[in-house]
Amino acid sequence: xxARELEAALLVNPFDxxxxxxxxxxLLDSHELDAxxxxxxxxxxxxxxxxALVGQALIEMRLGANDKALKLYRLARQFADFSADxxxxxxxxxARTIGPERAIPASEATLSARVLIERPRVRFNDVAGLEGLxxxxxxxxxxxxxxxxxxxxxKKTAGGGVLLYGPPGCxxxxxxxxxxxxxxxxxxxxxxxxxxxxxxxESESMLAQxxxxxxxxxxxxxxxxxxxxxxxxRAKASSEHSRRIVNEFLAQLDGLGNxxxxxxxxxxxxxxxxVDPAMKRSGRFARQVFVPPPDLQARAxxxxxxxxxxxxxxxxxxxxxxELTHFSGADIxxxxxxxxxxxxxxxxxxAPERPISARDLRDALSEMSASTLDWLRTARNLVRYAGGxxxxxxxxxxxxxxxxx
Amino acid sequence: MSAELxxxxxxxxxxxxxxxxxxxxxAIARGLALDPNSxxxxxxxxxxxxxxxxxxxxxxxxxxxxxxxxxxxxxRVLAARVARAQTDLARAETIQLELLSDYPADENxxxxxxxxxxxxxxxxxxxxxxxxxLRVNPSCQLALVVLGYIDILREKPVNQQHALQTLLQQxxxxxxxxxxxxxxxxxxxxxxxxREVAAQLVREQPNDPATLSLxxxxxxxxxxxxxxxxPLMRYGWGASxxxxxxxxxxxxxxxxxxxxxWHFALVMLWVSYIIYSxxxxxxxxxxxxxxxxx
Numbered sequence: 241x242x243a244r245e246l247e248a249a250l251l252v253n254p255f256d257x258x259x260x261x262x263x264x265x266x267l268l269d270s271h272e273l274d275a276x277x278x279x280x281x282x283x284x285x286x287x288x289x290x291x292a293l294v295g296q297a298l299i300e301m302r303l304g305a306n307d308k309a310l311k312l313y314r315l316a317r318q319f320a321d322f323s324a325d326x327x328x329x330x331x332x333x334x335a336r337t338i339g340p341e342r343a344i345p346a347s348e349a350t351l352s353a354r355v356l357i358e359r360p361r362v363r364f365n366d367v368a369g370l371e372g373l374x375x376x377x378x379x380x381x382x383x384x385x386x387x388x389x390x391x392x393x394x395k396k397t398a399g400g401g402v403l404l405y406g407p408p409g410c411x412x413x414x415x416x417x418x419x420x421x422x423x424x425x426x427x428x429x430x431x432x433x434x435x436x437x438x439x440x441x442e443s444e445s446m447l448a449q450x451x452x453x454x455x456x457x458x459x460x461x462x463x464x465x466x467x468x469x470x471x472x473x474r475a476k477a478s479s480e481h482s483r484r485i486v487n488e489f490l491a492q493l494d495g496l497g498n499x500x501x502x503x504x505x506x507x508x509x510x511x512x513x514x515v516d517p518a519m520k521r522s523g524r525f526a527r528q529v530f531v532p533p534p535d536l537q538a539r540a541x542x543x544x545x546x547x548x549x550x551x552x553x554x555x556x557x558x559x560x561x562x563e564l565t566h567f568s569g570a571d572i573x574x575x576x577x578x579x580x581x582x583x584x585x586x587x588x589x590x591a592p593e594r595p596i597s598a599r600d601l602r603d604a605l606s607e608m609s610a611s612t613l614d615w616l617r618t619a620r621n622l623v624r625y626a627g628g629x630x631x632x633x634x635x636x637x638x639x640x641x642x643x644x645x
Numbered sequence: 646m647s648a649e650l651x652x653x654x655x656x657x658x659x660x661x662x663x664x665x666x667x668x669x670x671x672a673i674a675r676g677l678a679l680d681p682n683s684x685x686x687x688x689x690x691x692x693x694x695x696x697x698x699x700x701x702x703x704x705x706x707x708x709x710x711x712x713x714x715x716x717x718x719x720x721r722v723l724a725a726r727v728a729r730a731q732t733d734l735a736r737a738e739t740i741q742l743e744l745l746s747d748y749p750a751d752e753n754x755x756x757x758x759x760x761x762x763x764x765x766x767x768x769x770x771x772x773x774x775x776x777x778x779l780r781v782n783p784s785c786q787l788a789l790v791v792l793g794y795i796d797i798l799r800e801k802p803v804n805q806q807h808a809l810q811t812l813l814q815q816x817x818x819x820x821x822x823x824x825x826x827x828x829x830x831x832x833x834x835x836x837x838x839x840r841e842v843a844a845q846l847v848r849e850q851p852n853d854p855a856t857l858s859l860x861x862x863x864x865x866x867x868x869x870x871x872x873x874x875x876p877l878m879r880y881g882w883g884a885s886x887x888x889x890x891x892x893x894x895x896x897x898x899x900x901x902x903x904x905x906x907w908h909f910a911l912v913m914l915w916v917s918y919i920i921y922s923x924x925x926x927x928x929x930x931x932x933x934x935x936x937x938x939x
Contacts, residue, residue, distance in 0.1 A: 255750040255781065287751035287781075288718045314651065472663050473849065475818055479662055513851055514663070618852045625860035626847040 243267055257287045264295055273299050290322035297328055306331060322480055357428055357457075360421040367411060367418050368545065368569075369538020373531060377402075377415070380527060382422045385459065385504055401493060401505040401524050403467065405512040406531035407612035409570030412508035413465055415531060419506060420461040428454050432466045435485070443481070444488035451492040451500075458502040467507035467525075468514035476514070486516050493524045510615065512631070513622065520631065530634035533566050533612045542572045550580065551595035560601055565642065566610035578604035620644055650679050650686075657689045661696065669693055684714045692723060700730045718748075722757065729761050737761045752778040756787035768795050775808075784815055793825040803833045820849060827859055834879050836866035865930055874922050888919075 241249070243266035249259055264279035280295035293316035300309035313328045364374045381402055383390075404412040420427035430450060435443050454460040464470055474483045493505065507525060509515055519525050534542060539561035547555070564572065579600040587593050619635045623645065626632075639645040653676030660669035670693055676686040688710045694703035704727045710720045721744050728737035741758040748754055759774035772795055778788035792808035803809070809829055812822040823842050830839035843860035850856050865871070866878060876884045892915045900908055 257750055257781070285748060287748055287753075469659075469663055469665065475820065476849070477662060479658075482659070482662060513849055621847060621851040621857055621860075625857065625864065626844045626851065 407615035409568035
């Protein structure tokens with residue numbers, strides 16, 4: 241429709257915002273900038289939207305008021321219906337290179353700043369307990385990675401994605417580092433929280449760069465902590481930005497136009513239910529491994545390790561660990577800290593210097609409870625009311641074994 | 646506005662969207678340390694309190710934002726939502742009418758107003774406002790949800806709930822559509838179907854109290870031991886009265902026709918059924934909820 245036809249249609253239906261936006265666009269295309277601005281402003285008055293603001297930004301840009309244009313464009317980003325405009329994106333990019341104050345770095349330097357690249361020395365032996373989990377990870381991930389020939393004969397390939405999930409503080413990140421250590425591969429650890437806060441378009445480009453870099457450093461392990469934040473379920477997301485990050489992530493996982501062989505992609509999450517379901521399909525994070533709170537032996541080993549250089553009375557570590565059911569590694573650290581504080585407080589109050597005793601640990605225990613319980617209750621809801629979902633079978637087994645089902 | 650401040654705003658918004666409220670609070674605090682007067686960050690602070698269900702804190706933070714930026718669209722919308730959450734429907738309505746006079750063709754505002762009116766029990770007006778929102782934008786989700794709830798409250802048969810059907814056609818996996826569907830199925834006494842839909846909802850949000858309550862209700866009603874109580878669940882008080890009257894008539898009428906032993910057995914059966922209908926549902930509910938508060 242031409243501008244005149246749109247004008248006639250608007251006379252019949254003056255509150256049709258889409259029609260008015262089309263009319264404003266037509267005026268903009270025919271360089272009637274003042275009239276177009278008025279129409280975009282009216283659209284904004286009728287119904288607050290990103291499209292009206294983007295239109296106004298385009299007019300300001302054409303009038304040479306780039307600062308004003310960028311301000312309007314950035315305001316438009318706050319709306320759910322925002323979609324990027326290439327001309328204004330270019331202007332934004334130029335502004336980055338001109339003004340250091342506005343700079344939004346999206347370069348190789350940014351990638352290095354946000355991604356930790358190392359060759360971890362942590363091995364499975366450094367992770368206390370969780371023997372069953374280590375065995376699973378060795379069979380499913382590490383051996384195919386180290387002996388691709390053997391597994392290829394059985395039509396099993398190396399690489400792919402593995403999602404570690406479980407309550408917070410139970411060693412998912414440590415386990416991921418240990419996997420990289422066992423594989424003797426480059427380990428790319430990504431700070432997810434910084435990626436999600438990037439500008440529209442920047443997060444996607446960062447992800448693409450990251451995968452490209454990992455492909456250049458084969459064999460490599462890519463590790464995404466807090467996957468739920470990066471691959472947030474598109475059904476729950478309200479912004480286009482979040483959806484586009486997931487789309488880009490899926491494209492990179494599928495290796496579109498690229499080869500992801502010899503790249504192991506690990507991720508960890510406390511909230512697997514927030515991860516986009518498409519992420520869990522075959523070829524992506526098809527293997528989901530539950531990392532439970534440490535078992536009895538692991539808790540006893542942790543107590544022993546944590547108290548190694550601290551003055552303490554001889555302890556029956558297994559007996560103390562029995563009272564720490566569902567405690568995470570972080571909880572055990574907290575417990576020992578509390579016990580230390582009690583002893584130090586006594587000493588500072590004038591009592592003679594003494595080591596930490598089993599009683600100090602028991603007293604500290606009375607002041608705290610396992611932080612994993614909230615997570616386990618949520619997991620119980622899943623098992624109880626969302627039955628039939630095989631993804632949480634290992635959680636079900638754990639809950640039943642501990643009388644929580 | 647500096648790029649750093651914009652980044653904090655962007656980060657706080659991202660965490661709020663993901664319901665990571667503590668992380669959002671950290672980002673807001675970092676941003677406010679740079680610019681304590683930032684309207685956007687203060688608005689996000691108010692939104693954070695709203696998401697935490699601390700409505701009085703949200704109201705006070707949002708009022709401060711509106712004092713400095715009275716035309717702030719999102720803050721005005723939030724003010725109405727907070728007022729509605731505090732059941733101050735008159736204030737919510739006033740704010741929404743002011744918003745509508747500034748943005749007369751904003752379908753989301755019309756639907757928000759319809760929701761406020763629905764809270765006040767005005768089904769007809771809510772229905773008309775939703776219809777107006779749908780005239781502006783036929784796929785306005787909130788307007789369809791409002792109409793869907795009105796249909797449920799009016800006990801329309803599921804196959805006549807057009808808003809629900811439209812929602813499911815447009816976005817069959819959306820939470821609001823599934824939530825409405827589960828409620829409609831429960832209302833239509835199809836607890837097994839409601840249970841399946843509720844399970845899908847729990848998989849997405851296993852820590853949401855409203856979803857769990859829905860799943861629990863569906864599980865309770867679809868339990869095999871509730872089958873004998875189906876007439877009472879289906880027809881409510883009417884069925885209870887009918888059962889009592891019918892029982893008295895049958896027992897009196899059969900006194901002459903049956904032997905005393907058979908008559909006694911019949912009376913016992915009737916009394917047992919009444920006791921069962923009275924005692925069993927709460928017992929089953931407690932059993933199903935076992936350990937949930939631990």
